[in-house]
Amino acid sequence: DAGVIQSPRHEVTEMGQEVTLRCKPISGHNSLFWYRQTMMRGLELLIYFNNNVPIDDSGMPEDRFSAKMPNASFSTLKIQPSEPRDSAVYFCASSPRLSVYPYNEQFFGPGTRLTVL
Amino acid sequence: QQPVQSPQAVILREGEDAVINCSSSKALYSVHWYRQKHGEAPVFLMILLKGGEQKGHDKISASFNEKKQQSSLYLTASQLSYSGTYFCGTEGRPSYGKLTFGQGTILTVHP
Numbered sequence A: 001d002a003g004v005i006q007s008p009r010h011e012v013t014e015m016g017q018e019v020t021l022r023c024k025p026i027s028g029h030n031s032l033f034w035y036r037q038t039m040m041r042g043l044e045l046l047i048y049f050n051n052n053v054p055i056d057d058s059g060m061p062e063d064r065f066s067a068k069m070p071n072a073s074f075s076t077l078k079i080q081p082s083e084p085r086d087s088a089v090y091f092c093a094s095s096p097r098l099s100v101y102p103y104n105e106q107f108f109g110p111g112t113r114l115t116v117l
Numbered sequence B: 001q002q003p004v005q006s007p008q009a010v011i012l013r014e015g016e017d018a019v020i021n022c023s024s025s026k027a028l029y030s031v032h033w034y035r036q037k038h039g040e041a042p043v044f045l046m047i048l049l050k051g052g053e054q055k056g057h058d059k060i061s062a063s064f065n066e067k068k069q070q071s072s073l074y075l076t077a078s079q080l081s082y083s084g085t086y087f088c089g090t091e092g093r094p095s096y097g098k099l100t101f102g103q104g105t106i107l108t109v110h111p
Helices: none
Strands: A005-007 A010-013 A019-024 A031-038 A042-050 A053-056 A065-071 A074-079 A088-095 A112-116 B004-006 B009-013 B018-023 B030-036 B043-049 B054-057 B060-065 B070-075 B084-091 B105-110
Touching: A005 A088, A010 A019, A019 A088, A019 A112, A031 A074, A042 A065, A042 A074, A053 A065, A074 A088, B004 B084, B009 B018, B018 B084, B018 B105, B030 B060, B030 B070, B043 B060, B070 B084
Parallel strands: A010 A112, B009 B105
Antiparallel strands: A005 A019, A019 A074, A031 A042, A031 A088, A042 A053, A065 A074, A088 A112, B004 B018, B018 B070, B030 B043, B030 B084, B054 B060, B060 B070, B084 B105
16 A cells, blocks of 8 residues: 655745645545644644545634645645745645544655745 | 643663653543654554543553543553654544644653
C-alpha cells in the first residue's frame, strides 16, 4: 500500500506568492485532515473532510488559506498570498471509516516543508 | 483547548521505564497517542476511550482516567527505537477525528 502521498516535499517561495500543497489519501479512506506543525504552535488541525465534504475548518488561520477535495483521491491546500509566518511543515492525514467508531487511526503523509522568504 | 503533556522531555538508558502524562481541562471522550521521529510523520500508537480502559501492545501501554481528565502512556524496558516525540491528541466529544494535540514529550533513549 502506497500510504498517504504529499507533494511537493519541500517548497521555498517568496512572500506574496501563491502556494498549493497536494495530498492523495490512502485508497478507501473517507476522512482527510490537514495539519500544520511549527515549533511554537505544535501540531494544529487546520481543516478536515469526510466523504469529500469539509466538516470543520475552524482551524484555518485566515482567509488566505483555502482547501478543496474535489474527489476521494485528491485534496489541495492553497495559501494566497503567502507570508513568512506560514513557514511550517504541513501534513495531510487520512482515516478509514471503520464499522466501529471511534477507532479512527489517522495515517499521516510525509509532510511538505514550506519556507516563505 | 490544548492538552498539557508532562514531562516536556525525558532521557533514559535502554531498559528503563518512563511515563508520559496528558491532562485536559475539559471532559474527554477519547485520547489518541502518536509518536513522531525526527524529520518524519507522526505514527499512530493507540486510542483510548472514556471508561478507564488500559491498552497496550508490546511494552507500550496506556490508561485513561476520565474523572481526572487525563491519560498516561507507559513505556516499559525502553528500546533505542522508542526515541522520538510523543503526542497525545484529545477529543472532547465524538467528532470523527477532530483532535487537539498536546505540545509533545521528547523521549531520548541511550544505549
